[in-house]
Amino acid sequence: MRTTKRIVAGASAVVLAGTLGACSAGDGVPTLTWYINPDDGGQAEIAASCTEAADGAYRIETSLLPRDAASQREQLARRLAASDRSLDIMSLDPPFIPELAEPGFLAPVPDELQDTDGIVEGAVQSASWNGELVTVPFWANTQLLWYRKSVAEAAGLDMTQPVTWDQIMQAAEDQNKQLGVQGALAESLTVWINALVASGGGKILEDPEAKPDEMQLGLESDAGKKAAEIIGRIGSSNLGGPGLPTADENASMNLFQGDNGSFMVNWPFVYPAMQGAAPEVVEDLGWAVYPRVDAGTPAAPPVGGINLGVGAYSEHTDLAWQAVKCIVSPENQARYFVTNGNPPSNLAAYDDAEVNEKFPMASTIAESLQLGAPRPQTPYYNEISIGLQRTWHPPNAVTPDTTPQTSTDFILAVLRGERLL
Amino acid sequence: MRADKEPGAKPKKRRSDRARAEARLGWMLAGPAFGIMLLVTLYPIVQALWDSLFSLRLTAPDDREFIWFRNYQVILGDPAFWQSMGVTLFITVVTVLLELIIGFGFALVMHRAIKKLRGFARTAILVPYGIITVVSAFAFFYAFDINSGGYVNSWLSWIPGFDENLNWFAYQGTSLTVIILSEVWKTTPFISLLLLSGLAQVPGDLEEAAKVDGATGWEVLRRVILPNMKAAIMVAVLFRTLEAFRIFDNIFIMTAGANDTEALSLLAYNTSIGRLEIGLGSAISVLLFLSVLIIAGIFIKGFKVDLSAGRNS
Numbered sequence: 001m002r003t004t005k006r007i008v009a010g011a012s013a014v015v016l017a018g019t020l021g022a023c024s025a026g027d028g029v030p031t032l033t034w035y036i037n038p039d040d041g042g043q044a045e046i047a048a049s050c051t052e053a054a055d056g057a058y059r060i061e062t063s064l065l066p067r068d069a070a071s072q073r074e075q076l077a078r079r080l081a082a083s084d085r086s087l088d089i090m091s092l093d094p095p096f097i098p099e100l101a102e103p104g105f106l107a108p109v110p111d112e113l114q115d116t117d118g119i120v121e122g123a124v125q126s127a128s129w130n131g132e133l134v135t136v137p138f139w140a141n142t143q144l145l146w147y148r149k150s151v152a153e154a155a156g157l158d159m160t161q162p163v164t165w166d167q168i169m170q171a172a173e174d175q176n177k178q179l180g181v182q183g184a185l186a187e188s189l190t191v192w193i194n195a196l197v198a199s200g201g202g203k204i205l206e207d208p209e210a211k212p213d214e215m216q217l218g219l220e221s222d223a224g225k226k227a228a229e230i231i232g233r234i235g236s237s238n239l240g241g242p243g244l245p246t247a248d249e250n251a252s253m254n255l256f257q258g259d260n261g262s263f264m265v266n267w268p269f270v271y272p273a274m275q276g277a278a279p280e281v282v283e284d285l286g287w288a289v290y291p292r293v294d295a296g297t298p299a300a301p302p303v304g305g306i307n308l309g310v311g312a313y314s315e316h317t318d319l320a321w322q323a324v325k326c327i328v329s330p331e332n333q334a335r336y337f338v339t340n341g342n343p344p345s346n347l348a349a350y351d352d353a354e355v356n357e358k359f360p361m362a363s364t365i366a367e368s369l370q371l372g373a374p375r376p377q378t379p380y381y382n383e384i385s386i387g388l389q390r391t392w393h394p395p396n397a398v399t400p401d402t403t404p405q406t407s408t409d410f411i412l413a414v415l416r417g418e419r420l421l
Numbered sequence: 422m423r424a425d426k427e428p429g430a431k432p433k434k435r436r437s438d439r440a441r442a443e444a445r446l447g448w449m450l451a452g453p454a455f456g457i458m459l460l461v462t463l464y465p466i467v468q469a470l471w472d473s474l475f476s477l478r479l480t481a482p483d484d485r486e487f488i489w490f491r492n493y494q495v496i497l498g499d500p501a502f503w504q505s506m507g508v509t510l511f512i513t514v515v516t517v518l519l520e521l522i523i524g525f526g527f528a529l530v531m532h533r534a535i536k537k538l539r540g541f542a543r544t545a546i547l548v549p550y551g552i553i554t555v556v557s558a559f560a561f562f563y564a565f566d567i568n569s570g571g572y573v574n575s576w577l578s579w580i581p582g583f584d585e586n587l588n589w590f591a592y593q594g595t596s597l598t599v600i601i602l603s604e605v606w607k608t609t610p611f612i613s614l615l616l617l618s619g620l621a622q623v624p625g626d627l628e629e630a631a632k633v634d635g636a637t638g639w640e641v642l643r644r645v646i647l648p649n650m651k652a653a654i655m656v657a658v659l660f661r662t663l664e665a666f667r668i669f670d671n672i673f674i675m676t677a678g679a680n681d682t683e684a685l686s687l688l689a690y691n692t693s694i695g696r697l698e699i700g701l702g703s704a705i706s707v708l709l710f711l712s713v714l715i716i717a718g719i720f721i722k723g724f725k726v727d728l729s730a731g732r733n734s
Contacts, residue, residue: 070695077697081479099480185679243568245591246679251568379480382696393679394591417476420501420688420705421696 030316031059032323034089035076037306038067042340043091050326058319060089069093069187073382080105080311087311088320089327092135094126094307098208099379101129107310107317109133113325122303122372123345129377130209135307137345138328139336142290142368143195143265143302144361149286151177151262162299164292165196165230172239172262179234180252180264183244183395190375190385191302192265193392196227198300198373200293205376205384212380212415217408225400226293228392232403235395245394257281265290267304268365272341287361289368303372305345337362343369386421387411466710473704479697492704502688502705506712509684512597513665516604520661521654523605524612531613532620550610558674561603565589565675593680600671600682608664612657619653620646659720663713685709 036043047060054060063086065072073096079087080100092100100106113136116124123137145163152159155171172179182188197204202223206216218224234240240247241255249266256264257278264270275282290301308327310320326332333344334352343365344350350366359365376384391407392398413419473493476486496502527546534542549557565571567588578585589595623646631641647654669686676682678691689709693702 074694074697077480081482081697103480103482105480185677242586242588242591245588246566246568248568254568386696417701418495420496420499420692420701 029056029059030319031061032088032314032316032320033086034060034062034091034323034327035065035087036062036091037065037069037072037093039342040340042336042342045339046327046332046336049332050323053326054323058316058323060323065091069096070382072096073099076100077105080313083313084311085313085315088314088316089324090309090311091138091306092309094123094304095375095377095381095385097127097135097307097309098129098377099381100309101134102379105312106134107312107314107320109136110318110321113321118347119345120303120347120366120369120372122369122374123305123307126303126305126374126377127307135309136324136328138306138308139333139342140303140305140345140369140372141267141343142304142365142372143191143267144364144368145288145291146180146256146264146266146270147286147288148256148262148281148284150284151175152286159286159288162289162292162295164295168263168291169230169233169239173237175262176260177262178241178255178260179239179262180247180256180266181234181240181244182247182249182252182265183231183235183240183393184246184248184251185389185393186248187385187389188248189389189392191304193227193231193388194375195265195290195300195302195373196230196293197223199290199297200224200226201297202227203376204388205378208376208378212383212417215378215380215412215415217411219404219408221404223293224404228398228400228403230293231392231395232398232400235398240395245396263291268343268359268361269341271359271361287364289364289371299368299371300373301368301371303369303374305342345369380415383414383421384411387414390421469703469706469710472699473707475700477698477700479699488700492701493708495701496704496708501683502708504681505683505685505688508597508682509666509668509686512601512604512668512684513662516601516608516665517658517661519601519605520609520612521658524609524657525616527609527613528616528620531617546613547610549607550614552607554607554670555674557603557607558671561599561606561671562590562675565599590676591680593682596676596680596682600668600675603671603675604665604668608661612661615653615657615660616650619650619657622653623649655720659717662716662720666713666716667709685712 034043034047036047044062047062051059065075072091072093076087076090076092077096077100081103097106114133116133116137119137120140122142123140124133126140127133127135127137145168147159147168149159151171154175155167157163157167157171168179171177182192194204197219200223202221203218206218207214210216235244241260243251243255247255249269252264252266253270253273255261256266256270257274261281271282271285274285290299292299308324310317310324314320328346330344330346330348330352333346334349334355336342337344337349338352338354338358341359343359343362344355347366349355350362356362375381378384387410388407391410392403397403410419414421474487474489476484476488476491478484531539531543531546552560563569563571565573567574567586571589573589574583574585574587577583587595589599627645627649628641631645636644667686668684669690672678672682672684672687673690678684678687683691685705686709689702689705692698692705696702
């Protein structure tokens with residue numbers, strides 16, 4: 001009985017403290033809500049330091065969005081469509097930005113934040129819509145080619161020079177090893193397809209700004225066919241391992257860490273993760289820019305990351321943009337990289353000594369970001385992405401003769417509203 | 422109040438006043454609940470019906486257009502819808518059949534278990550039903566998923582010809598097997614609970630009479646027990662069929678619809694929540710709702726026949 005009473009009293013105290021905490025917001029300082037994607041606490045830290053730097057001009061509170069990008073988009077789109085005034089600052093996944101910008105859900109970026117000098121090209125492209133910056137790049141992600149030095153050496157590959165997909169497939173095949181790629185029916189598959197098509201000199205979407213019924217896809221091209229050939233070969237030759245049809249980024253990393261690991265394309269989060277899980281692999285670990293499709297054309301590594309937008313219905317858009325300016329400062333980006341492993345979009349942050357000490361591949365990441373090919377920037381990205389996933393999955397069923405055409409027909413029918421997705 | 426006490430007032434009218442007051446009180450007490458029920462059940466259905474007549478995308482509010490029944494035309498003419506319908510019906514039929522057989526076995530165990538063990542047997546059998554579907558879906562996913570160290574393959578490695586590298590979630594057949602397995606594991610207790618109540622209603626003297634007449638155990642089951650619990654079986658099958666037809670959690674967690682495992686409810690979810698296509702998604706939801714109504718209608722009609730047949734015998 002006594003214990004129960006104590007528990008009740010304790011719970012009441014916690015609730016009361018929470019309520020009082022909420023009441024203390026009534027000190028006249030405007031509170032900005034920053035909807036953040038889950039991370040290791042870095043955004044909350046930046047929110048606290050920017051609140052302090054604002055010196056009473058505003059206070060930033062963070063609110064957590066769901067874990068995966070698609071669910072983040074769903075929640076933000078639903079709230080914005082309902083004119084939610086609490087959406088002051090939003091951490092946005094780049095491919096979904098045009099969809100939110102087109103109906104006017106995002107407040108215009110002020111002139112002082114339009115300057116994109118020193119920001120990596122991929123991030124600027126992904127933050128824009130209709131040739132105009134509609135969000136501000138915060139951190140920019142890119143995939144690298146991670147490899148086991150021993151495997152590359154045994155295959156006689158000079159990893160200081162650009163390598164092609166054919167070369168790494170051959171190297172893995174010759175040594176009975178497996179490649180870490182993402183073949184699951186998920187956004188990661190679209191990322192892979194886009195990088196392959198772009199590196200082959202093609203485009204998934206010819207004119208991203210076209211109306212849905214006028215859109216033209218570029219999959220039925222040499223680049224599209226070559227992309228299908230690579231995915232189909234990895235899928236049907238067991239090069240991606242038995243887990244390939246359900247492999248996401250974590251599964252690829254686990255495969256790479258295992259006995260059959262050789263090469264892997266993945267985001268930089270794998271570096272700190274492997275340091276903890278498989279230090280012996282880190283000793284044998286090398287990294288390079290994403291593989292090329294043709295030896296003669298440059299690679300087009302996937303780019304991702306997070307850009308910051310301000311909700312059009314926010315009551316404090318001016319203050320929100322001031323806060324955004326503080327959040328994306330090169331110092332904050334460098335600190336975020338060091339503490340959370342998310343690479344900066346501002347090149348100046350790569351000069352930070354701590355960044356280079358903690359991430360020896362920082363310069364490769366910066367180089368990769370400059371080469372990066374964003375996914376198609378269109379309000380109908382979701383349809384295109386899911387349409388690609390549906391038709392390029394499972395990887396062992398992908399063939400250059402049929403997949404690009406089936407995919408094109410299906411996606412265009414979906415865009416015209418004639419097919420379900 | 423004073424008017425009631427007037428001597429000239431007719432008793433009949435007074436009663437009517439009282440009846441009216443009681444009716445008013447009744448409405449005041451039940452009205453809010455009635456209103457809320459209307460609001461939470463009828464309103465969304467009507468709203469979905471209305472929305473399904475529009476081409477409406479949440480992120481393109483200005484392009485909203487009234488298109489009559491074109492959404493239904495697109496859905497009913499799309500192989501993806503029929504594929505989902507096929508998968509949903511397959512899962513429904515297989516799970517309900519398996520659950521009925523296993524559930525009846527469990528019900529017999531619970532019914533016949535000696536008194537000392539009865540409590541334990543009932544608790545043990547009912548445990549899975551107490552677990553939230555999403556949780557059991559995750560448990561099955563991690564048990565079978567080879568990318569996150571699923572252990573089932575190593576358990577089954579003794580079976581000749583079994584490939585230890587089998588990726589259960591890479592093919593339609595194996596994915597559906599795991600989905601059905603998890604569904605059966607989770608909800609068999611529900612069916613067995615309903616069947617247990619049916620078993621308890623079978624008159625013991627009928628069974629004894631049959632045995633005295635020389636009937637074997639199988640004959641007693643077929644001729645005496647099963648016919649006497651027909652109503653309980655029908656209720657169990659109806660409830661489970663309706664529930665199985667709306668399957669969502671297991672598929673969402675395990676395959677997210679990959680390898681043609683997308684059930685109708687997942688298709689509705691992906692269209693209205695994932696794609697934000699409110700019009701098209703509402704139309705799928707309406708079709709799902711109609712399917713459930715049809716199933717319920719068929720069963721209720723079946724009920725009537727069975728119930729009267731039971732009475733006649």
